[in-house]
Amino acid sequence: MAPRILPVTISNLLDSVPGRIAKPLEEWISKKGSVKGVTAASASILGKNYRKQVDVVMTDWHTGPELLISTKRMDSSYGNNAANRVEESYGDAKNLRLRHPMAALGFVFGLRSDILQSAPDVAEWLMDLLAKLGREDDAYHATCLVLIEYGADAAVPEDDGTDTEDRLAAAGIDSDEEDEPSEEELELSAVEQEEIEHVLANLPAVAIRRDATPENLAPERFLAAMVSRVLDVTPVNMHSEARARRKDAIDLPA
DSSP states (O other), rough: OSSSBBBBHHHHHHHHHHHEEEEEEEEHHHHHHOOTOOOOOOEEOOEEEEEEEEEEEETTTTTTEEEEEEEEEEEEEEHHHHHHHHHHHHHHHHHHHHHHSEEEEEEEEEETTTTTHHHHHHHHHHHHHHHHHTTTTTSSSSEEEEEEEGGGOOOOOEEEEEEEEEEOHHTTOOOSSOOOOOHHHHHHHHHHHHHHHHHHHTTOOOEEOGSSOOOGHHHHHHHHHHHHHHHTTTTTTHHHHHHHHHHHHHOOOO
């Protein structure tokens, strides 16, 4: 759904204006997809030395970034790519952490589960490094491993180790600047929409291997650490609903 990045001020504006104004404005923003300086398809955050695209961000003008989560995935060529992925992630963590020391900084790593059979030694080594990334004082507050199980028919193209992120674009350097697409170009034809719905309806089965995920890299532990970090470094009168929900969850009987 477009846009992926919607500033909270715009969201608050849509909530506060009369419906006769909010509805057409919301439809226009969704249809436009990207409004320069307002909405975007990706989030690029300035670190100590360069801008870095993050996948999940929570920020506002009066708080600055409060939560920053980056993700990477690896589906093949484990022996060649594992070290590169960890090195990239550690450098990105230092870049963001040094400019935003109060923000909750997290890293989620998606890994195809066949590594457990094809390269078990690499899998053990990689899990150990991921856990250590979440314990360093100058890296992430928490790290997460998502072991994804799927068959060969659902495999993504071979990962050759090349970083698919356009780092120049993320840093604000447009080497080949192009005009934004028109609204007509952004609209999907009925045939294209039908093709998309057909693909979504026939997606192959995918499972998450929770049984093989180390406890210190489990998604629930990661999410709890991210929430706790945000709440622990903000005044008690901020994020009231999140605090109430966390209290209710703690108070639930075992």
